[in-house]
Amino acid sequence: MKTRRTIIMILALCVALSFTACTGKGDVGKAGSSSVSEGTEKTEDLQAKLDDLYQQENEIFEKHKDVWEKVFSKMSKADAGSDNYVEYLASTVESNKNSFTDDELKTLKEDIETIRGIEEQITEVENKLDTSGASDSKDDDTIAFNNVSGKDFDGNDVEENLFSKNAVTVMNFWFTGCKPCVAELSKLNELNDAIKSMGGEVVGVNTDTFDGKEATIKEAKKILESQGAKYRNFALDANSDAGKYASEIMAFPTTILVDRKGNIVGEPMVGGIDNQENYDTLMKQIKSVIEADSANK
Structure with missing residues (x-):
């Protein structure tokens, strides 16, 4: 999971979300308002929720791809290690607000609030996975390719x-x-x-x-x-x-x-x-x- 976060936070030179059409499962319009259900859940169910939440974020970027590409082009590698993904997006937009039209700014701010809600859910699910011992099972967070077909x-x-x-x-x-x-x-x-x-x-x-x-x-x-x-x-x-x-x-x-x-x-x-x-x-x-x-x- 840490690697996934790092990939998002690093300067995006080009956004490619061709996977969305094939694997999208989420409803972008409702992403920020839904919540993770309480109670004991199986590891595979939690992981499926996590994948779904990631996909919802992908769909947001795909829906307004042109304006988000403008945001990514403004990102600085020097700041890309920021721990807070959403605040990093927001600060990038704010510091470059003169580069966007009023309509683009409105779209970006609405998207950021939706992403903020998704990130809260991601954190909740990740915490449940950590508690179950299923998340980041390797102490060094190593990601391995056990099969490449x-x-x-x-x-x-x-x-x-x-x-x-x-x-x-x-x-x-x-x-x-x-x-x-x-x-x-x-x-x-x-x-x-x-x-x-x-x-x-x-x-x-x-x-x-x-x-x-x-x-x-x-x-x-x-x-x-x-x-x-x-x-x-x-x-x-x-x-x-x-x-x-x-x-x-x-x-x-x-x-x-x-x-x-x-x-x-x-x-x-x-x-x-x-x-x-x-x-x-x-x-x-x-x-x-x-x-x-x-x-x-």
Whole structure:
């Protein structure tokens, strides 16, 4: 859960909520007024409520996507670690209010109040999960991909040893309509070439291609080819661990590091590595994971 919060709080370079149409369950108009039922509840029921609440937030951003993209473009990485998600959104809007029309400000303020109500419910459910011992069951909040299923863009099954064969796997989440995502593809290819000899690999996960959609795979392949990106890209199953992880990403491109055991290491990087500072930061993190892997052998 902490990783999900971090992803939301980091500067959003591009919002992609293509998952909403496929998985939306909530009623945005009623999100702020409903409450979590009292009493003993099963862990799976609590988790389902949590997923539903996350989705309700997604739907709010999707409903007013254009104006929220303007908000995300104003966010500062220096402030992105704020502990209070809603107040961070509100302060960003307030400090940039001259950039919005009166109607846009009205929409944003109404959305923020709705999100505030959803966040209160999320906190309530998370507390129940903590009490039941089901939430963040690992002391270090490590997120692991126990199963990664799907096919690469050539139709080959994703190998079971995708992670175990590499000291580090750099997993980049992108989609075809995201300009910052496309802009970094050639740099990701350069990164893949650079870390191969070190025991690393870059793999792409195009979220438009989930569950093997042929038309979107064809489109994604054309974009990769145009950018000279030859590293492997996957059309994952939406219900796999990595697919579920991707469904909670709210800013693209997002890049994560996965160790040999399938554990996500460190915090996700949001933003393209065609920015040299981001590239250097990511490379430093990659070398750290590889060094740790070597020390554990």
